[in-house]
Amino acid sequence: MLRRCGNLGRMLRLVLAILVTALALAAKGPVYVLLWFDTEDYMEPAADDAALRIATELEKMGVRATFKVVGEKARVLEARGRRDVIRALAGHDIGYHSNYHSVQPTPALYLRDMGWLDGAADFERRERPGVADLQRIFGVTPSCYGQPGSSWAPQAYRALLRLGIPVYLDESDHVGVEEQPFWFAGMLNVFHMGRYVMRFPLADESQAPQSMAKFDRAADALEARGGGVISWYYHPTEFVTSAFWDLNFAKGANPERSEWKNPPRRPVEEAERCYRIFLRYVEHAKARAGVRFITARDLPLLYESASVRVKDRALIARHMSEKQTFLATDAGTLSAADMLQVLLGMDPAAVEGPVARGETTDREKEIPRAAFERAKADAAGIIRANRRLPAEVWIGSKKLSLPDFAATLAADDGASAGVAVRKGNPEMEKYITTDPSGTFSWPIHPEGFSAPQLLELARLQAWTLKPARLK
Numbered sequence: 521m522l523r524r525c526g527n528l529g530r531m532l533r534l535v536l537a538i539l540v541t542a543l544a545l546a547a548k549g550p551v552y553v554l555l556w557f558d559t560e561d562y563m564e565p566a567a568d569d570a571a572l573r574i575a576t577e578l579e580k581m582g583v584r585a586t587f588k589v590v591g592e593k594a595r596v597l598e599a600r601g602r603r604d605v606i607r608a609l610a611g612h613d614i615g616y617h618s619n620y621h622s623v624q625p626t627p628a629l630y631l632r633d634m635g636w637l638d639g640a641a642d643f644e645r646r647e648r649p650g651v652a653d654l655q656r657i658f659g660v661t662p663s664c665y666g667q668p669g670s671s672w673a674p675q676a677y678r679a680l681l682r683l684g685i686p687v688y689l690d691e692s693d694h695v696g697v698e699e700q701p702f703w704f705a706g707m708l709n710v711f712h713m714g715r716y717v718m719r720f721p722l723a724d725e726s727q728a729p730q731s732m733a734k735f736d737r738a739a740d741a742l743e744a745r746g747g748g749v750i751s752w753y754y755h756p757t758e759f760v761t762s763a764f765w766d767l768n769f770a771k772g773a774n775p776e777r778s779e780w781k782n783p784p785r786r787p788v789e790e791a792e793r794c795y796r797i798f799l800r801y802v803e804h805a806k807a808r809a810g811v812r813f814i815t816a817r818d819l820p821l822l823y824e825s826a827s828v829r830v831k832d833r834a835l836i837a838r839h840m841s842e843k844q845t846f847l848a849t850d851a852g853t854l855s856a857a858d859m860l861q862v863l864l865g866m867d868p869a870a871v872e873g874p875v876a877r878g879e880t881t882d883r884e885k886e887i888p889r890a891a892f893e894r895a896k897a898d899a900a901g902i903i904r905a906n907r908r909l910p911a912e913v914w915i916g917s918k919k920l921s922l923p924d925f926a927a928t929l930a931a932d933d934g935a936s937a938g939v940a941v942r943k944g945n946p947e948m949e950k951y952i953t954t955d956p957s958g959t960f961s962w963p964i965h966p967e968g969f970s971a972p973q974l975l976e977l978a979r980l981q982a983w984t985l986k987p988a989r990l991k
């Protein structure tokens with residue numbers, strides 16, 4: 521009897537242990553690995569073979585990657601008759617990596633002193649032909665865009681949406697939220713990924729164990745926080761060259777095509793080592809339970825769309841009266857722009873941030889009810905007509921800056937005879953870097969390059985910033 525009890529106890533414990541393990545596994549979030557290649561070297565023909573080799577090897581392993589192709593690279597592949605490379609890349613996902621990459625002037629350089637609308641128009645004018653060439657050569661609209669080097673600029677976002685590109689995929693620290701995908705200026709971004717960005721050394725085998733350990737730590741952390749994305753990138757040219765092809769354009773240089781020098785090649789055995797180490801990394805990642813390789817084209821399907829329907833106006837009012845920044849609710853994540861629209865009685869739609877920083881000229885402590893209601897209707901009309909937030913809102917002949925207006929609106933009880941003016945607190949701006957030089961540091965930019973105005977435009981677009989949430 522005693523003995524039978526012991527057996528039963530052991531069995532129960534075993535069943536319990538299995539249940540606990542199963543529950544723990546089920547609770548772990550999915551780890552999506554976004555493997556991408558900036559396919560940009562249009563000088564060294566060996567880089568064409570490198571792209572082919574990587575695409576082919578990954579296909580054999582059943583792994584799909586995202587190849588962000590430069591417009592000129594696509595045209596050069598076509599001119600060199602490399603249908604084999606084009607076909608192999610087209611079997612994966614195709615993104616866009618600018619029309620000429622490092623040929624001067626690069627995007628941050630020509631956009632540095634431009635505004636939101638004129639800058640977006642010029643980016644679109646320069647980049648539309650590259651997107652059209654990719655469509656013609658690969659048969660698809662690119663799934664994503666990422667800037668050359670650190671030549672990031674917020675005006676690109678408006679243009680990219682107009683070009684039909686919904687995802688921003690790259691790595692830099694201009695803007696980011698919690699080291700995971702986020703919405704900014706209407707695009708889904710994988711950017712500034714912190715612990716979750718991988719770029720392991722290729723030529724040095726001795727570093728492989730610590731690289732794989734880093735991947736595992738990132739995957740563990742993501743599983744614990746309910747799942748997310750690991751962003752992992754290379755350039756095909758790195759496998760076969762020992763210096764970047766675009767140093768031809770270093771420090772703002774503008775050489776003629778006839779003067780371009782090809783990059784130095786890696787010795788064949790070293791290149792082979794790079795492929796071997798890289799494939800070991802991929803094998804390692806692929807072998808881990810819960811890991812799924814995805815492409816930029818999959819991303820919008822895995823994340824909730826940016827549009828939300830919200831009912832909890834009181835929660836929003838409380839939040840926005842204290843600070844203007846995004847808010848996570850049960851209904852989804854809300855940007856400050858979403859919430860401003862809700863407070864104005866609108867259904868939140870995709871809008872742009874203001875084009876300038878407005879100024880408060882109304883020094884009264886209170887605004888008469890009727891005047892404030894007219895200002896609200898005016899603000900809603902502007903947003904509806906322009907699909908953009910105003911920089912400031914008129915109260916008769918005086919104005920409130922957008923943050924001051926939002927805080928005042930949020931704190932208003934809707935009934936009192938006078939509406940108390942509150943000062944805004946645009947906390948969302950802290951997600952934009954404050955370093956206008958270091959963050960644009962890139963060997964191709966002219967020496968001492970700095971772009972504070974681009975960061976200011978980005979701070980204004982931070983009205984649209986919010987974390988993306990997995991479905």
Ligand SMILES: [Zn+2]
Nearest residue numbers: 558560668669
């Ligand atoms: Zn690049």
